[in-house]
Amino acid sequence: MQNTLKNLFLAACSAAVLASCGSQPQKESQEQISLTQYVDPYIGTGFHGHVFLGADVPFGAVQLGPSNITQGWDWCSGYHYSDSTLIGFAHTHLSGTGIGDLGDIVFMPVTGDYKMALGTPEKPEDGYLALYKHEDETVKPGYYAVDIDRYKVKAELTTTERVGYHRYAFQPNADAHIIVNLERGIGWDAPVEGHLEQINDTLVVGYRLSKGWAVDQRIYFAAVFSQPLKGLKLYSDYKEQAEGTAEKLTADLDFGTLTDGQILAKVAISPVSTDNAIENMKAEAQSWDFDQVVAEADTKWNNELAKVTAKSADPEVLTKFYTALYHTMIAPSVFQDVNGDYRGADGKTHNDKSFTNYTTFSLWDTYRANHPLSTIIHPDRVNDFVNTMLHIYEQQGELPVWHLMGNETYCMVGYPAIPVIVDAYRKGFTGFDANLAWEAVKNTAMGDGRGLDLLKKYGYMPANSDVETVAKGLEYAVADGSIALMAEDMGKSDDAEYFKKRGENYKNYFDTSVGHMRGRVSDTEWRTPFDPFRATHRADDFCEGNSWQYTWLVPQDVPGLVELMGGKEKFLEKLDEFFVAEGDMGEHASNDITGLIGQYAHGNEPSHHITYLYALEGQPEKTAKLVRKIMSEFYTTKPDGLIGNEDVGQMSAWYVLSAMGFYQVNPADGKYVFGSPDLDEAVINLPEGKTFTIKAENNSKDNIYIKSKTLNGQAYDKPYITYEDIMAGGELVLEMAAEN
Known part of the structure; x- marks a missing residue:
């Protein structure tokens, strides 16, 4: 040697x-x-x-x-x-x-x-x-x-x-x-x-x-x-x-x-x-x-x-924005030598120069915002991220859950690589084998480990079969709903119908008598006693959260959740209650439950989409008020300026997207729901010399509401903008006002 x-x-x-x-x-x-x-x-x-x-x-x-x-x-x-x-x-x-x-x-x-x-x-x-x-x-x-x-x-x-x-x-x-x-x-x-x-x-x-x-x-x-x-x-x-x-x-x-x-x-x-x-x-x-x-x-x-050129009258906003953007790019990190060698999930040395292999995939966190952000500002890396996951699938027999240095840690719940791959496929990324991607997402979802055998049998994981069963079941449903979209796009109608039904398994955890998601023991029995505030760390039905927070974890089917709760009016009343409810989470509650507004916990990922549900259901002013509060109070320029774990870019990615004015609620539908921009202007520098500009006219700490929108000079009234519209380039003008 x-x-x-x-x-x-x-x-x-x-x-x-x-x-x-x-x-x-x-x-x-x-x-x-x-x-x-x-x-x-x-x-x-x-x-x-x-x-x-x-x-x-x-x-x-x-x-x-x-x-x-x-x-x-x-x-x-x-x-x-x-x-x-x-x-x-x-x-x-x-x-x-x-x-x-x-x-x-x-x-x-x-x-x-x-x-x-x-x-x-x-x-x-x-x-x-x-x-x-x-x-x-x-x-x-x-x-x-x-x-x-x-x-x-x-x-x-x-x-x-x-x-x-x-x-x-x-x-x-x-x-x-x-x-x-x-x-x-x-x-x-x-x-x-x-x-x-x-x-x-x-x-x-x-x-x-x-x-x-x-x-x-x-x-x-x-x-x-x-x-x-x-x-x-x-x-x-x-x-x-x-x-x-x-x-x-x-x-x-x-x-x-x-x-x-x-x-x-x-x-x-x-x-x-x-x-x-x-x-x-x-x-x-x-x-x-x-x-x-x-x-x-x-x-x-x-x-x-420079992928995003930001403007703000407030220098602290620029510091928060570019520091957050910086934090989103520490990982995933390269896990491959210059000659193409890397250590695979099977413990063997592989050589492949056709892609860059990465590690440190905190997917339970990053599927929600950091990967949707990457599809906009790092399209040159998305194919490599997906190819890394597909190679892991080939080497360990299933997609990664939380991969670190060639090792599967199985940390957190669900199979969170699936929404990332589906999102990339549906957004038109072609630098990976689509057929292999379909095989990987379907085979991973059809496995028997980590409670999937019970899920396939009952449509839910019985609460007495494991811990965190509600959290696991809801996360599986999020991913299954994304698989249904991929199957539909690929013309696989039977698979689309099957996974659409599995994406609705969240309904099996909702107890209409209490209006919350809760642990289900059987078709006729719920776990008792039930306390929607209880959040015992890794020893209950939820993962780093409580029933209040997980009741909203249905980003793949918001209309279905609205209907389940009794219609829009009751849905919005429940959402209002969520942001003011106070109760004892217990002495063993997770340290991750921080950044509270009522029961909303911005310090942990299951809450991250919830403020944007108002905008989807016709009350964008409430989304705007809450988003601005979070960006102002839970993100600062001090050393304690993050309200919870950064979680490998997710906490910061939420801010980056929200500061530009939107957030992708459903991790696989390519729709970025409007909130209230912290920046006065953001120019996203796209491939092929294109740019997409978001201008917040009359933006200020008081003018937090979007009064009107125009896209490329035309009036725009949708509560979201699509990925396709962003990547096509153009200009989105948001007219801000102090009143809705």
């Missing part, structure tokens, strides 16, 4: 002298206004936002950022604004999840007195842990820096898609060391095996195997340094050993006394092998020009943020 590594490394080094080989910003990017200036990565790092803070590029495999020593629910990303501890810089992170994982390959620059242990916040001298202050940090898209006072080191980070760049400025003549920690992960992540070996005086390679949310996670790396290594010590559970492999492996890399005190490191990662990691470095990180890489990362972010 060493000969192969040396040859690859020498090739990379030969190319490195050509600093100009790095990709140059496009001319138009140099001329456009910088949109990254409006992004504040601190937003969402406080409260329960759980967002990633650090350096990355859009959808990149590397998320390089600081890790606190603290572990806990609010540290699922490895960093929380309330903390001040630093154990190093990890190369992978999740953003906004409710479970912690990743945090792989931690680098920490040290000098002077330290010990090969973590230490504690109270006694950092017992290890290598350091403390920092926020005023010593610099954060912006594609770049992170912090002054580490304990070691008098300035650490700077930036990335390409697959390579993390480090620049450490020690004091002149300091005894410079870098600790490499392959034991430490985030949250549930536990080490299984770490390996590190020195190939020559500037190259080390290794891997980290771990078990957590992703039950079999594997990451390989290669690290090249600008200074030669003078020594290397290896440790198992912080005790020195000779071997380079251990369950809890750490290493102390000694660079000796440096005259100028500067060390640069390039760390490439791969899901497959160390050889591939070096090949990734050769392809993406030829230059040692750290500042150039920072500039290129900034350009990449600017190019993606």
Whole structure:
């Protein structure tokens, strides 16, 4: 292996002298206004936002950022604004999840007195842990820096898609060391095996195997340094050993006394092998020009943020908008090497250059808004997202539920990949095999696992058969309703009728005597006692919510829900009650139930479409009032500026769409329902040079109601605009007023 590594490394080094080989910003990017200036990565790092803070590029495999020593629910990303501890810089992170994982390959620059242990916040001298202050940090898209006072080191980070760049400025003549920690992960992540070996005086390679949310996670790396290594010590559970492999492996890399005190490191990662990691470095990180890489990362972010040109008289609105847009592009993340290799859901290495393979699919969250947003602003990536899901289907026998680093986590309920695939198919995306897509959605829905056998038998999941049965049944119905639409479009009338009926299974959970969805034990018996406010975490009929919130989870058939509730008048009365109802959810209610307006919980995804139901049923003024309240109060420019988990872009995608003036209620019908725009103008830059402009005339904090609409100069009276109309380009003018 060493000969192969040396040859690859020498090739990379030969190319490195050509600093100009790095990709140059496009001319138009140099001329456009910088949109990254409006992004504040601190937003969402406080409260329960759980967002990633650090350096990355859009959808990149590397998320390089600081890790606190603290572990806990609010540290699922490895960093929380309330903390001040630093154990190093990890190369992978999740953003906004409710479970912690990743945090792989931690680098920490040290000098002077330290010990090969973590230490504690109270006694950092017992290890290598350091403390920092926020005023010593610099954060912006594609770049992170912090002054580490304990070691008098300035650490700077930036990335390409697959390579993390480090620049450490020690004091002149300091005894410079870098600790490499392959034991430490985030949250549930536990080490299984770490390996590190020195190939020559500037190259080390290794891997980290771990078990957590992703039950079999594997990451390989290669690290090249600008200074030669003078020594290397290896440790198992912080005790020195000779071997380079251990369950809890750490290493102390000694660079000796440096005259100028500067060390640069390039760390490439791969899901497959160390050889591939070096090949990734050769392809993406030829230059040692750290500042150039920072500039290129900034350009990449600017190019993606420029998919929407936003205007507002309120600078805070622009900060909220572009930060939200930024957060929607941290994941899904690339999970493939430059040569086309990736680790499949079957644990095998696959090679396919016909598409880009991705990971980190928080589908229970993102099918609602982030994927419908992507069909508008990232049409170049949608086919790859779908192809990734179809390959997962071929490798594991069903579509992904919550896929992470080649592993199915089965987190959350339903089969949420289905609406995403159906939505892409119905919106005209053709870069995937439609017949395979149909096979995948149908076979997944016709399986027997996760309660589907009971669902097919009874039309519902009996409440005594499992937990969260109502949530599962309602989510299955959402997806089944989307399958019916796909079948109809494909001329499969029998399948369309069958899945249309299954999409109406939500009716089997609605008890007309109480006016709510509730657990059903049999055709004649409901679970008792019943409390619509009760929300016991993962031990009841609902998932991260209560009956009040789940009663509205029928976006695939709003007319049917209206009829089920006794008609429009009673439906709207019930909806009014929902937004004012107050009750005790219980001491074990989920932490995700935040951002309450009555029983509406914006901090969790099942509520996200509900404000827009008013607009569909003839009361758009109520939608406008609520949407504006949410955008004003639940999204701010402070570190606690997200009212709940970011959930890999979903929370932010809701804001991005709503700020432009609409939201896709049914995840597979391509209709974006009008609300009340936070922006004064949004120009969506579409393929082929087209643009779609939304102008909110006379928009202000008081003028929140859409008085009239015109599309391309013609009066427009529908409560929604279609995907086709948006993508055709044109101009939508919304005349705003203080009264409806």
